[in-house]
Amino acid sequence: MTISVDIHRDKREVIAAAYDRVSGLMDDLPATLAHFPSLETLAPLGDERYHWKLSPLGPITHRVRIDFATAFKVERHKGHLSFEPVKGVGSAAIGGRILLQPLDGERTQLQMTIKGTVHVPLSFLLKPLAAPIVAREFNGLVDGFVANLQRAHL
Template sequence: MAITVSIELNRDLEIPGGYDEVFDLLADVPSSASHFPKVHKLTDLGDNAYRWEMEKVGVDKHAIQSIYACKYHADKEAGRITWEPVKGEGNGVVRGSWTIKAKGDNVTAVKFQTSAELTVPLPSLLKLAISPVIKHEFNSLVDTYMSNLKKAV
């Protein structure tokens, strides 16, 4: 048995740095991922696709791990970085985008949007209990990521 949890996130932030510097950091997936908390392993699959393996959360047989892969596309002129799921990789399906705009020479406005579907091997009876926990954990990770990115530039 398995349950699927759907998550949608949107964040707006200003990063204290120039457009080129911020765009280049976000477009460089390994560099950007180094600021994301609890990444166990990031694997380059080639052709700007990466598999994310997050640290396990929980205890023993009740520990769950998110694994997913995305293919990234960066368009500097349009100020947009997008990612689409790679089929058949892991237990998650993740897609999203960064929209990046200069706000002066040393401040860059960034909009982060992502949606994820995570399938975990738990009985359906636990969906009501575990779904808010997974959503809270994901929100917390993304908030920490945003905070880390602000400090990185």
């Protein structure tokens, strides 16, 4: 049996780096996305679409592998990066957007919104327990992604 868990994450952060440096991360999506925690593989599907496969996540007794595909649209001149789920690929459907705004010469506002559904092979009876764990794991991945980018590039 499989349950569906909705996820939603809004993150707003001031990055201590100039706008041009932060927006430059949009120029090489595979290199930027490689900083996503627990990412095992990121396979290009063509046309700015990528199939993500994550390492197994969750408590040791119920670890699950999550994979999904996203189609990206980059508008670097506007500081916008949006992504939509690619239907029919994987165990999740994830979409969202990242907006960048220059604050001053050395700081950039990052606003990230991610929404989706993760399908987890668990009994329906476990859904009340699984939903907060999936949300916590996912939020940790998003926070880790931003932290990894800051350490590596900014």
